[in-house]
Amino acid sequence: MSSVDPRIKALQEQIKQALSSEEKKLLGKKLKTLKENLALTPAEKVKPTKARDIDLTLPGIKPLLGHLHPITQMRHLAEDIFLNMGFRVVESVEVDTDYNHFEALNFPVGHPARDTWDTFWTTEHFLPIAHTSTMQNRVLSEYAKSNKPDALRVIIPGKCFRYEATDQVHEHTFYQIEGVYVSKTASLAELIGVLKTFVESYYGYKIPYKFQPTYFPFVEPGLEMLVERTNKEGIKKWLELIPCGPIHPNVLRMAGLNPEEYRGFAWAIGLDRLVMLKYGINDIREFHKGDLRFLRQF
Secondary structure, three states: OOOOOHHHHHHHHHHHHOOOOOHHHHHHHHHHHHHHHHHOHHHHHHHOOOOHOOOOOOOOOOOOOOOOHHHHHHHHHHHHHHHHHHOOEEEOOOEEOHHHHHHOOOOOOOOOOHHHHHOOOOOOOOOEOHHHHHHHHHHHHHHHOOOOOEEEEEEEEEEEEOOOOOOOOOOOEEEEEEEEEEEEEEOOHHHHHHHHHHHHHOOOOOOOEEEEEEEEOEEOOOOOEEEEEEEOOOEEEEEEEEEEEEEEHHHHHHHHHHOOOOEEEEEEEEHHHHHHHHHOOOOHHHHHHHHHHHHHOO
């Protein structure tokens, strides 16, 4: 004869103390069910599923939990490409000082080029960063204080903020991937080679490209990399993709590097634009609407 579980015995005693016969009847039924379940083996407790309970012709539903945003997906892809080229990843700050954001990048106080960045300001006179270049002085200063046995190769992904009206190609919040390379022999040819390797790896084919002059205070000369894309009407157009250039000597000096001994180059890739060009997205505002019909495509 099997022994009674002491927990069952305790429940039986509690039922005897129930106030009414109705309560005893209800609790007795529940106790009977409990005893029957305890007597079953694990295999007996599993109710077999009938074949007719499942319609195998119905399409599956893709779970949303853990779904990566298209910008996050492309950031991971871009990081992998640069990691394979020997770069390391450094996270950007999101709020910074005027010094790192402007002065250390060859924007003196009162310089008119500051106005083109459309910056926000906090009441404590800090800036939600308008470009990931705000990190340049940090990584260059760290390199200057090291033994400098190797070239400096870093990429800096980050979120940027600008005080501007939004439209199909402008957004107040967007993403960049800064790149910085410094050595004793860095050259413009190396800059072109790095960016050419990146865009061809990103798009998966030898995409036509060219460089044109522009102006940024922290590089000299200032350049822009353009790529050729064909729109829906079959018309080929040159699209500005990556502002870049050799690092200005003043920026190297501000970080403690001698421009007579060291040279480098930098760039800032607009991550949102990369995704738009890759998938033919016409409106940058789609990224932040939270529309599941848009996000489920990726």
